[in-house]
Amino acid sequence: MSVLTVYEAGSRPTKRANPDYFTGAVWQDPVIESPKPGRVQVVQVTFEPGARTHWHTHPLGQTLQILSGAGFVQLWGQEKLSIMPGDVIWIPPAVKHWHGAARHVSMVHLAIHEAENGSVAEWMEPVDDKTYAGELEVRR
Secondary structure, eight states: OOOOOOOOTTSSOOEEOOTTSEESOEEEEEEEEOOTTOOEEEEEEEEOTTOEEOSEEOTTOEEEEEEEEOEEEEETTSOOEEEOTTOEEEEOTTOOEEEEEOTTSOEEEEEEEEOBTTBSOEEOOOOOHHHHHSOOBOOO
16 A cells, blocks of 8 residues: 655755855755655755855756746856746756856755765865856856
């Protein structure tokens, strides 16, 4: 017999993201971590203005859905792109990248990824201020 799991609103606390992997204040709210054999994880991530991830990769890729605010995403060796509510971004497996809020506005996104051998990300160096503040590629 199958069992339905319901996570009541407010039953799982918001946690501060690990400062070893982020610059600035970032908050995480769990959405789902599927039980095995599933491996999908979804986290709602809130970046305060100017906050961002460090450079990192995902073994099986990552999807971001921007819910509110404005921010940036950048793949290693490419131009930084603006991201806005409604945008959905696919980052391929093992591609070095970062993402975060714009300088003067917060940004909230869903981060959707799968674990491989228990890991969803490999974390690397911080994004330096020059890279973060660099020219923005206009796409709209």
